[in-house]
Amino acid sequence: xxxxxxxxxxTALSRLLDERRVxxxxxxxxxxxxxSRHNERLCSYITVCGDAxxxxxxxxxxxxxxxxxxxxxxxxxxAHKDVSLTRGVRxxxxxxxxxxxxxxxxxxxxxxxxxxxxxxxxxTNTTEFAxxxxxxxxxxxxxWDPSRYAGGSSGGSANALAAGxxxxxTGSDTGGSIRVPASLCGVVGVKPTYGRxxxxxxxxxxxxMDHVGPMARTVADCALLLNAxxxxxxxxxxxARAPVPDFTDxxxxxxxxLVLGVPRQHFYEGLEAEVDAALRAALRHLEAEGARxxxxxxxxxxxxxxxxxxxxMAEAYGWHAQRLRTRAMDYGPRTRRRIVAxxxxxxxxxxxxxxxxxxxxxxxxxxxxxxxxxxxPTLPGVAFPVETQLSGPPxxxxxxxxxxLSGHPALxxxxxxxxxxxxxxxxxxxxxxxxxxxxxxxxxxxxSTSWHTRRPESLEAA
Amino acid sequence: MDVDMDRLKAEVAAQGIxxxxxxxxxxxxxxxASRAGLARARPLLGDEPDVPCGFIPPGxxxxxxxxxxxx
Numbered sequence: 001x002x003x004x005x006x007x008x009x010x011t012a013l014s015r016l017l018d019e020r021r022v023x024x025x026x027x028x029x030x031x032x033x034x035x036s037r038h039n040e041r042l043c044s045y046i047t048v049c050g051d052a053x054x055x056x057x058x059x060x061x062x063x064x065x066x067x068x069x070x071x072x073x074x075x076x077x078x079a080h081k082d083v084s085l086t087r088g089v090r091x092x093x094x095x096x097x098x099x100x101x102x103x104x105x106x107x108x109x110x111x112x113x114x115x116x117x118x119x120x121x122x123x124t125n126t127t128e129f130a131x132x133x134x135x136x137x138x139x140x141x142x143x144w145d146p147s148r149y150a151g152g153s154s155g156g157s158a159n160a161l162a163a164g165x166x167x168x169x170t171g172s173d174t175g176g177s178i179r180v181p182a183s184l185c186g187v188v189g190v191k192p193t194y195g196r197x198x199x200x201x202x203x204x205x206x207x208x209m210d211h212v213g214p215m216a217r218t219v220a221d222c223a224l225l226l227n228a229x230x231x232x233x234x235x236x237x238x239x240a241r242a243p244v245p246d247f248t249d250x251x252x253x254x255x256x257x258l259v260l261g262v263p264r265q266h267f268y269e270g271l272e273a274e275v276d277a278a279l280r281a282a283l284r285h286l287e288a289e290g291a292r293x294x295x296x297x298x299x300x301x302x303x304x305x306x307x308x309x310x311x312x313m314a315e316a317y318g319w320h321a322q323r324l325r326t327r328a329m330d331y332g333p334r335t336r337r338r339i340v341a342x343x344x345x346x347x348x349x350x351x352x353x354x355x356x357x358x359x360x361x362x363x364x365x366x367x368x369x370x371x372x373x374x375x376x377p378t379l380p381g382v383a384f385p386v387e388t389q390l391s392g393p394p395x396x397x398x399x400x401x402x403x404x405l406s407g408h409p410a411l412x413x414x415x416x417x418x419x420x421x422x423x424x425x426x427x428x429x430x431x432x433x434x435x436x437x438x439x440x441x442x443x444x445x446x447x448s449t450s451w452h453t454r455r456p457e458s459l460e461a462a
Numbered sequence: 463m464d465v466d467m468d469r470l471k472a473e474v475a476a477q478g479i480x481x482x483x484x485x486x487x488x489x490x491x492x493x494x495a496s497r498a499g500l501a502r503a504r505p506l507l508g509d510e511p512d513v514p515c516g517f518i519p520p521g522x523x524x525x526x527x528x529x530x531x532x533x
Contacts, residue, residue, distance in 0.1 A: 193520055194520050195521040238521075240519065240521030299506050300507075303499065303503035303506055304499075304503065306495070306497065306498065306500040306501075307499065307500065309496040309499065310500070313492075325478040325479055328481060333484075336481070336485060337489050337492060338492060340481065340489055344473050344474070344493055345493070345496075349500060353500065354517065355507065356503045356507065357517065359507050
């Protein structure tokens with residue numbers, strides 16, 4: 001069983017802990033063993049907290065033995081993207097500027113998961129400041145084919161989960177940075193409603209587009225993690241006072257009675273053939289399981305790249321301006337160029353981008369009046385070669401920036417594999433603060449298919 | 463959509479940022495691409511009147527209230 005622990009779900013591991021069939025030390029040691037074997041190749045982690053994690057696991061083990069298990073996450077390890085502040089643990093944002101940065105505080109989501117009893121395993125790879133490349137600590141590689149990119153910016157969290165180098169992780173998502181790598185690596189990632197999870201302690205990219213969310217190998221695991229992460233935080237002025245339900249409550253509700261929107265524009269155009277086939281099959285499957293499909297009109301959906309880029313980079317420049325004046329050449333070229341571009345838009349262009357965003361948000365809101373969720377591909381293609389990422393990647397926010405702009409919650413769940421064995425993801429976007437329905441749909445789909453049970457076996461042979 | 467490179471250089475210099483010519487050329491391409499994106503979106507905005515108020519977090523919107531059970 002020891003060898004299987006890193007691939008068990010949080011739910012299964014939690015049950016084993018409850019039954020005292022394994023200890024937190026067993027779980028942490030098993031995952032650390034896989035990290036020691038595969039991290040050099042996959043570049044999942046920038047910092048591994050091996051000794052500290054084992055020491056914490058021993059402490060938690062004593063608590064559990066005394067009958068003081070705090071809840072379902074107590075005693076389970078977590079990996080945080082290296083843009084989340086972790087007290088006493090280096091937080092680099094994959095940047096030369098922060099290479100020795102040791103925060104004196106935890107981000108709110110880090111603190112909340114620690115209070116739930118989770119054990120910090122390490123800090124996962126990210127593109128530089130969540131918007132550039134991965135040069136300093138290596139490129140996060142895709143476990144399904146290590147010559148290919150894991151995706152960004154939360155690529156380390158995604159590839160660690162897919163390869164059994166983590167059982168739970170967090171990420172941040174400004175234009176798709178949770179959902180894109182999750183889709184490319186065949187795991188589940190959730191961008192909650194804007195305001196659902198505090199961004200306090202997240203190294204920011206764009207104040208109006210940044211989100212923090214959970215990543216895991218199953219939908220139910222993401223629901224468990226969001227239970228601990230969500231909730232009002234006075235230290236984030238955009239944090240919502242909305243009540244936080246138990247996101248695991250409605251998981252078994254099934255699809256009957258739900259109406260799912262299928263966009264007429266953009267999302268089903270220009271897909272790679274195998275992605276197209278997988279999504280069509282997934283839609284048929286959702287329908288067969290009891291959902292009703294309904295076309296929805298989203299005319300602006302194909303023309304949001306300009307507005308999204310202007311908003312993100314103009315806001316990013318605000319945070320980076322002073323550093324760019326003194327240390328511009330310590331930024332990687334792509335990061336530096338993208339962020340400085342943010343200084344060069346006119347106020348008229350920024351205002352126009354805001355108007356486009358508002359019009360888009362109205363289109364989504366109108367669609368959501370008729371459907372419980374919208375179903376799209378997460379990406380039009382699958383993982384591409386690492387060289388492409390370095391030289392000039394495709395527009396990976398093609399299907400995801402939409403819900404950063406509008407603030408609606410969205411998750412990605414595996415919905416197939418290509419003949420070459422690369423994962424394909426399906427995105428579900430829902431009503432504001434209705435992550436529970438997304439979990440219900442995602443769980444029903446996942447549990448009636450077997451995509452989530454596959455493992456990148458070729459990794460073991462290498 | 464052309465970018466005025468002299469104006470771009472002047473803006474970057476005014477911000478006090480020292481960049482290479484390659485940087486400036488790449489930034490010019492980024493600006494051109496995003497401006498072209500704005501231009502493509504413009505005709506799709508329609509004539510629906512809006513109140514220019516920037517970004518409102520969903521928690522403050524009427525439709526951003528927690529969901530009711532209609533499923």
